Amino acid sequence: MATTKKKPAKGRKSRKVTPAMRERDTSSRAAANEALHNYAVLCLSDPAELELFRSIAASIGWKYDPASDDPGYSLQNVALLAAQRRPLVHCGGFTYWLGQGRVVAEGATSLGTFRRIGRKKQTEEEKQREEELAAEGWQSTKPRRPKYYVKKGTFDVTQTVPREQCPHCGTVPTGPEDRTTQCPTSCAVFAPRLGSKPPIALAIEVLQEQIKDEGEDDGDE
Numbered sequence: 001m002a003t004t005k006k007k008p009a010k011g012r013k014s015r016k017v018t019p020a021m022r023e024r025d026t027s028s029r030a031a032a033n034e035a036l037h038n039y040a041v042l043c044l045s046d047p048a049e050l051e052l053f054r055s056i057a058a059s060i061g062w063k064y065d066p067a068s069d070d071p072g073y074s075l076q077n078v079a080l081l082a083a084q085r086r087p088l089v090h091c092g093g094f095t096y097w098l099g100q101g102r103v104v105a106e107g108a109t110s111l112g113t114f115r116r117i118g119r120k121k122q123t124e125e126e127k128q129r130e131e132e133l134a135a136e137g138w139q140s141t142k143p144r145r146p147k148y149y150v151k152k153g154t155f156d157v158t159q160t161v162p163r164e165q166c167p168h169c170g171t172v173p174t175g176p177e178d179r180t181t182q183c184p185t186s187c188a189v190f191a192p193r194l195g196s197k198p199p200i201a202l203a204i205e206v207l208q209e210q211i212k213d214e215g216e217d218d219g220d221e
């Protein structure tokens with residue numbers, strides 16, 4: 001492979017990636033793809049699981065365009081989250097839950113989602129600039145595939161406990177360090193949220209995309 005000269009991106013600090021980090025990224029991505037594959041096979045062979053997938057998407061919030069800044073998860077990420085834990089009601093990160101008056105419960109294991117590396121969308125100007133750079137030989141003319149990595153740190157509401165008196169059921173933690181006193185399962189905070197389910201055809205399409213033939217890698221490289 002010929003090495004292509006790369007112009008350093010302006011105004012952006014490049015993240016230093018050691019071989020160990022790269023390896024960790026690759027293995028967590030491989031594990032995620034494996035989990036996704038197995039979950040997709042399950043959903044596509046069991047109508048009840050497919051229906052649960054759609055309900056989870058409706059409750060945690062999903063969006064059509066994974067690259068958009070709209071709230072919600074891409075259907076691929078819904079599938080990845082559901083592959084790790086089911087059912088799911090309402091997901092967010094550690095800080096999000098603090099803002100909701102809840103804290104991640106002691107011993108809870110975070111869930112991973114795919115995150116895109118680099119900026120989400122190119123403006124026309126940026127696209128043009130890339131073409132110019134390619135014409136000058138600074139970078140490959142091949143369209144660049146988005147790169148993803150797996151980021152841990154997502155928790156479902158059922159993995160959190162009230163940090164102060166729960167406004168729904170009145171459960172009070174025993175103190176500021178208490179990360180075990182939980183709301184009763186009947187607490188409204190655990191109720192699935194009303195949202196629109198993804199169309200069945202779209203759900204099936206996204207799940208089918210997660211199925212990898214043996215030996216096929218994730219296509220990222």
Ligand SMILES: [Zn+2]
Nearest residue numbers: 166169183187
């Ligand atoms: Zn509660």
